Amino acid sequence: SALAQVPPPTTASSSTSRMSSSSKSVELTEITEVRRDPSNNTSTTHKYMKGKMLGKGGFAKVYWVQSLDTNKAYAIKIVPKANLVKSRARQKLQAEIKIHRVLKHRRIVEYKHFFEDRTNCYILLELCHNQSMNELIKRRKRLTEPEVLYYMMQLIDGTTYMHNNNVIHRDLKLGNLFLDRNMGIKIGDLGLATKLTHSNERKRTICGTPNYIAPEIIDGKGGHSFQVDIWSMGVIMYTLLVGKPPYEAKDVKSTYKRILANVYTFPDHVSISEPAKNLIRSMLQSKPELRPTLAEVQSHPFFTGPDVRIPISLPQSSTLEAPRWR
Numbered sequence: 552s553a554l555a556q557v558p559p560p561t562t563a564s565s566s567t568s569r570m571s572s573s574s575k576s577v578e579l580t581e582i583t584e585v586r587r588d589p590s591n592n593t594s595t596t597h598k599y600m601k602g603k604m605l606g607k608g609g610f611a612k613v614y615w616v617q618s619l620d621t622n623k624a625y626a627i628k629i630v631p632k633a634n635l636v637k638s639r640a641r642q643k644l645q646a647e648i649k650i651h652r653v654l655k656h657r658r659i660v661e662y663k664h665f666f667e668d669r670t671n672c673y674i675l676l677e678l679c680h681n682q683s684m685n686e687l688i689k690r691r692k693r694l695t696e697p698e699v700l701y702y703m704m705q706l707i708d709g710t711t712y713m714h715n716n717n718v719i720h721r722d723l724k725l726g727n728l729f730l731d732r733n734m735g736i737k738i739g740d741l742g743l744a745t746k747l748t749h750s751n752e753r754k755r756t757i758c759g760t761p762n763y764i765a766p767e768i769i770d771g772k773g774g775h776s777f778q779v780d781i782w783s784m785g786v787i788m789y790t791l792l793v794g795k796p797p798y799e800a801k802d803v804k805s806t807y808k809r810i811l812a813n814v815y816t817f818p819d820h821v822s823i824s825e826p827a828k829n830l831i832r833s834m835l836q837s838k839p840e841l842r843p844t845l846a847e848v849q850s851h852p853f854f855t856g857p858d859v860r861i862p863i864s865l866p867q868s869s870t871l872e873a874p875r876w877r
């Protein structure tokens with residue numbers, strides 16, 4: 552099968568059946584997984600009720616599902632095998648699963664399980680109840696500095712874990728930062744992630760177009776490493792405070808030009824503290840070796856200044872309006 556190397560000890564197959572109610576075209580789809588255990592030649596059946604679509608990406612659609620065994624809700628990423636005909640696409644999915652499977656951290660979307668049937672591959676994931684930070688910033692326009700402190704701390708936490716495991720995410724962006732029911736960040740979509748065999752290895756190629764791409768990836772000559780994630784974090788922090796990304800332009804080509812020339816400004820109409828601007832400027836340096844490490848980011852005055860207070864939690868209402876601090 553397409554991804555034979557991928558699944559852990561048990562292999563799986565599934566069948567999808569449609570139960571459409573007679574008159575209306577309401578479709579309830581059940582996903583059936585037949586989990587085989589080769590060690591004793593037995594198999595068990597697991598059913599999931601498929602609910603609404605949560606979102607879609609380049610290769611996959613993501614749905615809300617409920618396990619009929621446990622009643623627990625999950626997100627399921629469904630990749631049609633028709634999209635995996637090219638070996639390059641298959642390799643990409645294999646790499647994503649191989650990297651994601653072993654990452655276990657409270658700030659990373661939890662990988663639960665993989666299975667496949669004739670038509671699709673299925674990746675069962677921890678469900679994030681509050682969409683991604685992309686939807687958050689669209690509704691809120693921009694966030695307050697205490698909120699940015701709160702989210703950046705969590706982003707640093709999850710990214711530090713990945714880097715300590717030699718994994719570079721390479722596509723950190725608001726759309727890949729999901730929010731759980733407690734408004735905590737879960738880093739997701741490891742589709743462009745890579746694991747280095749040793750920490751000073753340099754990567755040369757990247758398939759796909761990362762949104763918040765670092766100049767050394769566009770340039771391509773000297774390779775890239777962990778610092779591309781620091782760059783993206785600079786873009787993320789700017790976007791959260793300003794309400795739009797720093798290098799935005801009419802098309803991708805013009806954006807790349809602005810990134811390579813490193814042209815961006817802080818708009819006058821938004822008030823942003825000096826430490827915040829200073830930290831963004833340091834993360835958005837063209838030369839990767841000049842960017843701070845994650846440890847240096849964490850000890851920057853933006854986080855450690857005398858008057859800084861980092862919220863320990865955010866209210867659910869902050870998905871809609873700025874929290875009022877007492």
Ligand code: ADP
Binds near residue numbers: 626679683727739
């Ligand atoms: P792709 O790798 O194809 O870009 P993503 O992993 O980014 O796919 O998922 C596509 C969309 O599905 C996301 O933008 C989001 O709206 C939704 N989504 C993905 N994972 C989850 C999850 N764990 N919980 C809730 N929604 C999710």
